[in-house]
Amino acid sequence: MLDQRWFRAKARGASSLRTRRAAALDGELVHTLVEVDGELYQLPLGVRDHVPDNLEHAVITRRGDQAVYDATQDPELMSRLLTLIADDATVEGLRFTPENGVNLERGLRARPIGVEQSNTSIVFGDKYILKLYRQPEPGPNRDVDLHRALRAAGAKHIAAPLGVITDGDIVLGFLQEFLSNAVEGWATATASVRDLLAEGDLHADEVGGDFAGEAHRLGTAVAQVHTALAAASGTASATPEQISAEVDAMHGRLDTALAEVPQLAEDESLLRSAFDALRTLGAPLTVQQIHADLHLGQVLRTNDGWVLIDFEGEPAATPDQRRATRSPLRDVAGMLRSFDYAAFHLLAGDEADRQQTARAEEWSDRNRNAFCDGYAKVAEDPRTQETILRALELDKAVYEVRYEYHNRPDWLPIPLAAIRRWRPENR
Numbered sequence: 001m002l003d004q005r006w007f008r009a010k011a012r013g014a015s016s017l018r019t020r021r022a023a024a025l026d027g028e029l030v031h032t033l034v035e036v037d038g039e040l041y042q043l044p045l046g047v048r049d050h051v052p053d054n055l056e057h058a059v060i061t062r063r064g065d066q067a068v069y070d071a072t073q074d075p076e077l078m079s080r081l082l083t084l085i086a087d088d089a090t091v092e093g094l095r096f097t098p099e100n101g102v103n104l105e106r107g108l109r110a111r112p113i114g115v116e117q118s119n120t121s122i123v124f125g126d127k128y129i130l131k132l133y134r135q136p137e138p139g140p141n142r143d144v145d146l147h148r149a150l151r152a153a154g155a156k157h158i159a160a161p162l163g164v165i166t167d168g169d170i171v172l173g174f175l176q177e178f179l180s181n182a183v184e185g186w187a188t189a190t191a192s193v194r195d196l197l198a199e200g201d202l203h204a205d206e207v208g209g210d211f212a213g214e215a216h217r218l219g220t221a222v223a224q225v226h227t228a229l230a231a232a233s234g235t236a237s238a239t240p241e242q243i244s245a246e247v248d249a250m251h252g253r254l255d256t257a258l259a260e261v262p263q264l265a266e267d268e269s270l271l272r273s274a275f276d277a278l279r280t281l282g283a284p285l286t287v288q289q290i291h292a293d294l295h296l297g298q299v300l301r302t303n304d305g306w307v308l309i310d311f312e313g314e315p316a317a318t319p320d321q322r323r324a325t326r327s328p329l330r331d332v333a334g335m336l337r338s339f340d341y342a343a344f345h346l347l348a349g350d351e352a353d354r355q356q357t358a359r360a361e362e363w364s365d366r367n368r369n370a371f372c373d374g375y376a377k378v379a380e381d382p383r384t385q386e387t388i389l390r391a392l393e394l395d396k397a398v399y400e401v402r403y404e405y406h407n408r409p410d411w412l413p414i415p416l417a418a419i420r421r422w423r424p425e426n427r
C-alpha cells in the first residue's frame with residue numbers, strides 16, 4: 001500500500017493495519033476494508049492457486065500454494081463486479097445497485113484505466129467506467145450526489161451515473177458512462193502550447209493548434225454546470241462571518257506553506273493583503289455547490305463538447321469542508337491556474353528564454369480570457385470580480401506551491417512564478 005499513489009499518508013508511513021471487514025464475494029474475489037492507523041482503505045483482493053504471469057506484479061502475498069493479489073488488476077474478477085451491479089445483487093452485505101431505469105450490458109471485458117490516480121478505475125468494454133474509492137468514507141458521497149443532482153437537472157457536460165456499490169452508508173464504487181472518444185483537457189491544452197513553442201516566430205492566434213476556441217467552449221460548459229448546480233441545490237450570500245472564516249483559512253494555508261517552502265517568504269505580504277482584501281468586499285459573495293477541484297485534468301473533450309469529471313472535491317479536505325458551499329469563482333480560479341500551468345510547464349527547470357517565456361505568457365493570457373469570455377456567455381463575467389478572483393487564484397497557487405514542493409519539485413517554479421507575476425511591478 002505504501003507504494004501506491006492512492007495511499008495518502010505516504011510521508012507518515014504506516015504503523016498499524018487492521019482488517020475491518022472481509023466479504024468473500026465468491027471463491028476468488030474477497031472484498032476487504034482495512035484500517036491503516038485509523039484511516040479506512042478499500043482493498044479488493046484476488047485469491048487464486050495459480051496466478052497468470054500477467055498478474056504477478058499484483059501479488060501481495062502467498063499462503064502455501066495460494067497467492068493473494070490486487071483484484072483490480074484482474075479483468076475477470078472485475079467483470080464480476082459489473083455483473084453484480086447489473087443483477088442488482090446483495091452479497092455478504094454489499095449492495096450492487098444500478099441507477100433507476102438503467103439496464104447494464106453484461107460480459108464486457110474489463111481493464112484497469114492504467115493511470116495512477118487517487119482512486120482506481122476500471123473500464124468495461126468502451127461503455128462503462130467504475131471508480132473504486134480507495135479511501136471510502138461513511139456518509140454522503142459528493143461525487144455520486146452531485147452527478148445525480150446534475151443528471152436530474154438535465155445537465156449536459158457530465159458523464160451519466162449508472163450505478164453504485166455500497167456497504168451500509170459507505171459508497172465503495174461508482175459506475176458511470178465511459179466517454180470512449182474523449183481526450184483529457186490537459187493533453188489537448190499542452191499539445192497546443194507545444195505547437196506554439198515550436199514555432200518561434202508565430203503568435204498564439206496564428207498557430208494551427210490554437211486552443212482559444214476550446215477554452216471558450218470550456219468556459220461556457222463550466223458556467224452551465226454552475227447554473228445547473230445552483231438550480232439543483234440553491235445559492236446563498238456568504239455571511240461576513242463565513243467570509244472572515246474563509247480568509248482566516250487562506251492565511252492558515254499560507255502559514256503552513258511558509259513553514260515548509262522558504263522561497264514563498266518574499267511574497268508573504270502580497271499574499272496576505274490579497275486575502276485580507278476579501279474582508280472589505282463592497283458586494284455580496286454568492287456561494288453554492290461547485291466542482292471544488294477543477295483543473296484541466298478534470299475535464300474531458302468529447303466529440304460533443306466538454307465534460308467535467310470527478311466531483312469528489314479537494315483531495316485533502318475533510319467531509320464537512322467538502323460539503324460546504326463555495327464561490328463558483330473558486331472553480332474559475334482553479335481553471336485559470338491550470339491554463340497558467342499548461343503554458344509554463346514545458347519551460348519549468350530551463351533557463352528562462354525570453355522569447356519562449358513571452359509566448360507562454362501570451363498563450364496563458366489568450367486562453368484565460370477566452371475561458372472567461374465563454375463563461376460570461378452564461379453567467380456573470382468572472383473578471384468583474386477582480387478582488388475575489390485574485391485572492392482565490394493566489395490561494396490555489398499557495399496550495400500548488402506545497403503540492404509541487406512535496407510531489408514534483410521540478411514544477412515548483414510554476415506556481416512561484418505565477419505568484420510573482422502579481423507583484424505591482426509586474427502588472
Ligand SMILES: Nc1ncnc2c1ncn2[C@@H]1O[C@H](COP(=O)(O)OP(=O)(O)O)[C@@H](O)[C@H]1O
Binds near residue numbers: 119
Ligand atoms: N466518464 C469517463 N470517461 C472516460 N474517461 C474517464 C471518465 N471518468 C474518468 N475518466 C478517466 O479516468 C481518470 C481518473 O478519473 P477520476 O474521476 O479523476 O478519478 P480519481 O479520483 O482517481 O482521480 C481521468 O483522469 C480520466 O482520464
Ligand SMILES: O=P(O)(O)O[C@H]1O[C@H](CO)[C@@H](O[C@H]2O[C@H](CO)[C@@H](O)[C@H](O)[C@H]2O)[C@H](O)[C@H]1O
Binds near residue numbers: 342
Ligand atoms: O489528483 P487531483 O486531480 O485531485 O489534483 C492534484 O494533482 C494535480 C496534478 O495532477 C494538481 O494540479 C496541478 O497540476 C496540474 C497539471 O498536472 C494543473 O493542471 C493544475 O492546475 C495544478 O493545480 C492539483 O493541484 C492536485 O490537487
